[in-house]
Amino acid sequence: MKGSMSCSQIDPVKYARSYLGSIALDPQKYRREHGEPAPFVGAVLADGPTIGWVMGDPMDKETQVEISVVIPVFNNAGSLKELYTRLTQVLESLGKSHEILFVDDGSTDGSFQRLKELNAQDKRVKVLRFTRNFGQHPALAAGFRRCSGKVVIQMDADLQNPPEEILKLLDKYREGYDVVFGVRKKRKDPLYRKMSSSLVSWMLKKFIGHSAQTNISAFKVMGRQVVDALNQCQERFRFTSGLISWLGFSQIGVEVEHAERAGGKPSYNFFKLVFLTLDLVTGFSYLPLRMASVLGLIFALMGLISGSYILLKKLFIGYYILGYASIIVGILFFSGIQLLCLGIIGEYLARIYRETQGRPLYVIKETVE
Structure with missing residues (x-):
């Protein structure tokens, strides 16, 4: 296997990025440049685990x-x-x-x-x-x-x-x-x-x-x-x-x-299924982000129309709105919508953060063949 090291002090992730280069980051580029399939990408530590990325072409x-x-x-x-x-x-x-x-x-x-x-x-x-x-x-x-x-x-x-x-x-x-x-x-x-x-x-x-x-x-x-x-x-x-x-x-x-x-x-369990569903949504669709944008636009227009109506009624009729309950309910409702939209954006940001950390998908401690 390519990427063997004899020194356990070497950081395997840094090694894979620097030494393996195009293999670790672009197996198709490796095939174009070398005229052969890219091997399994990994760094093997002396008496230690295999750090693996899922890339490259099939084995021989x-x-x-x-x-x-x-x-x-x-x-x-x-x-x-x-x-x-x-x-x-x-x-x-x-x-x-x-x-x-x-x-x-x-x-x-x-x-x-x-x-x-x-x-x-x-x-x-x-x-x-x-x-x-x-x-x-x-x-x-x-x-x-x-x-x-x-x-x-x-x-x-x-x-x-x-x-x-x-x-x-x-x-x-x-x-x-x-x-x-x-x-x-x-x-x-x-x-x-x-x-x-x-x-x-x-x-x-x-x-x-x-x-x-x-x-x-x-x-x-x-x-x-x-x-x-x-x-x-x-x-x-x-x-x-x-x-x-x-x-x-x-x-x-x-x-x-x-x-x-x-x-x-x-x-x-139930909670793992919820997280799996969130990963599915953020991994295969931008629909939640678009829904958040549409919701924001809809409620902004509703606020503009309602505010204009109240202002005109106040100026020309002298109408005065009584009661704070409706105001509090409205604030709580729109605050909930805002937090929901922020949560959706946060899910996508968290996914981007995790993807850019560069950590291996798994670490193999032992192989038995």
Whole structure:
């Protein structure tokens, strides 16, 4: 891998920016200047972690397998053995070369030890371990960057999407679609999860800005071209399904079974779903900013018209407005509107600030292959 250092005192981020140069900031420029794909961008510290950015082109085609399965893991120790057994049976029935890439997103329940045991049993199992919990979408980004399959399957580790349903997705994928995602027949989730998913799906359709079919399913099959395009997306705060829809590849849904959660706690509670929704809105649309501008214009005109009416009535009729209650209510209402608009602007500013910090998307502490 490019970007090796022997001195642990060197700042990896500064190293990546100065030494790797165009690779770290513009993989397309690297291809134009060097006539070859840009490698994975990272700085490897002696006896330390890998600091990674999701950029560059796919790995050497000679290392490819037919199918890669990318699975983020966060405190799923109780379901990993069963997941591996059932998933391996499905993949071996296909008769194609494959790999299973688990990304341990800072688990604290012994998941990593279970994954190491699976690797010792089967070298087709590969494991990336983060230094801490970076989130589901950075974990997916790391898996997509490291996987080598011509076809890539994304799924969760909680067995809510039965591995046996992969066959349905692959059958549809062979018809020529770029992305095939699972549509749950009877979703076994709390009501707030169902409602929030419906809301996010509706928002994607409104915000993406074209007619591509949208989905937020974590169970999908993608071609290599889709994964390579995802690897070129450089935002720090990622929403994988939204990016896939934005890229414009052909998508279709297939009905699949949905089971009860086998182990661990849901990675998204109510508040995390709220923040995910805010990231979705600010990441894919300027509509809230435009709405704030329109609201400001509307209320400014209302204030001008009302003020003119009261002034004219006072001058020509001697009309006098009594009561402070209506004034206080008006002040509170318009103050609320102003704070809402400031909050919307603040969300965009915060996103810009986070994107310009230059921090890596994730940090890999250990790799097991």
